[in-house]
Amino acid sequence: MKIKFFAVGGTIDKVYFDALSKYEIGESNILDILKNARVNFKYDISSLLKKDSLDMTNQDRSIILGAVKTDPCDRIIITHGTDTMIETAKVLGIVKNKVIVLTGAMEPAKFKSSDAIFNLGSAVAAVQTLPHGVYLVISGRIFKPDNVRKNRELKQFEEKM
Amino acid sequence: MKIKFFAVGGTIDKVYFDALSKYEIGESNILDILKNARVNFKYDISSLLKKDSLDMTNQDRSIILGAVKTDPCDRIIITHGTDTMIETAKVLGIVKNKVIVLTGAMEPAKFKSSDAIFNLGSAVAAVQTLPHGVYLVISGRIFKPDNVRKNRELKQFEEKM
């Protein structure tokens, strides 16, 4: 069993630069999280993009789609900014023979109280148990891209009514 | 969607008592972990036992079995010590109409580098996606009770050869 991880940016990988008093996207935290979790499966991690979710373009989504299509692994997890995770998931919907899980975090992984580790744990289980398709795994839930929205106030993903 | 959590002890809930220079089982960490993860599902948490895995008796397993059987929820997660998690899973095998996931941790949840948060994230996804049955979800994997063993040296669970 092998899982391929693509990091494309988002809050999960934000770091803090004091000099500018702002957050920027740093290195992916996936490797550290998997090591602490002492996972017993093969994996490969690629840092594909370092984009804030709101800055992600159609071209960026084409890059992600191409990488997902050509990767030999059929279980794929993408760490992505939460604001446009749904849009990227929809673009990936044309990939039919893989399980693709998008996840991310409401707080940077470097925060003590971040949801990043939990979400990555959920994504790892989901990518092994779900049938082929594209899913968002976050807020402790599994969502299909056409039936989910981000609730900014609650900092949660939820079903569309 | 609702998940019932039973805490029965184990390393995941160990705390450190300086006075005696040893570890003992403290309060369950499940609630804090679910709050930080900002989960979007209903849940109920019961602290059933506070047992070190090696001290768990047949009577303890009967208590767990009774609680699982009588609980109205059909998605159940049990946090359990890792040394005898497999034995308890086997006892629970007679429950046929529920998804039961056992998880735990190799390091106490209060450690910075603990696997507890990741494992609970995995368990939460697994309990929503797996068919009725009893599973161990740990080391980033989903195991059936009759085909798994703990590898102490690697601090991982693995398939039996």
Added chain:
Amino acid sequence: MKIKFFAVGGTIDKVYFDALSKYEIGESNILDILKNARVNFKYDISSLLKKDSLDMTNQDRSIILGAVKTDPCDRIIITHGTDTMIETAKVLGIVKNKVIVLTGAMEPAKFKSSDAIFNLGSAVAAVQTLPHGVYLVISGRIFKPDNVRKNRELKQFEEKM
């Protein structure tokens, strides 16, 4: 022995708001840090301002000076943004009968790898051992306001050459 803490903002108390993908100054972390440290002295904490260091005005510094002057406690620690900590320290130089220590952090206290706890530990020791005067305690050092500068690249405070 009693110590008075004033929180006036800065990186140390930054939190992250995903909706806007930016940081803002949240509640002071002093109380949580002192509790975890199990300190054995009396203290009082006042949240005076929530200002980014670069936004601090002369009027803000007057407010801080007034609060420091009128406080009955003669050991005072101020958590402050690092960019203009030196300026505020100079304004406080006219207070002659107190030990005043300014500290802060290069990374928000909510980060796992933050220097906030260490710096507050240093400040607490320094305010008990130093003679009356105004000091910056950060980067593991004790500085006088007229002989220190912030080195942005190294994320350290250092003596002026």
Added chain:
Amino acid sequence: MKIKFFAVGGTIDKVYFDALSKYEIGESNILDILKNARVNFKYDISSLLKKDSLDMTNQDRSIILGAVKTDPCDRIIITHGTDTMIETAKVLGIVKNKVIVLTGAMEPAKFKSSDAIFNLGSAVAAVQTLPHGVYLVISGRIFKPDNVRKNRELKQFEEKM
């Protein structure tokens, strides 16, 4: 300015071994703590002993005394178990031309809520500001060895009445 650190064991460096469900003393955490704190002074760290405080013998204290005496640095911090820290401090009382600070922790440094980082921050400030002598720096306070005791119930050090 240079500080010499000696790690001799104690709770501060305890790790958790699941296989045996007990703690043991692991590597010193001093280097990691100083790096995160971005300290701006020279330092050298020696791991001298890995002893539980209660197991420390007169011979162990002779080893510590010898190392402190012969070290060329005159600012010395020793991380030590809390149960017999006072005894070791008294043995070191014959060293007259150095500032010697003993510190430690009530919870292992690897715990999220540990007092280790705070205590080390206090020790670093204290060793730069105090006159020659031997001190315990813990619980946010500076104590002389002949006027301090450990209060196990409160998990604090306090003055003798």
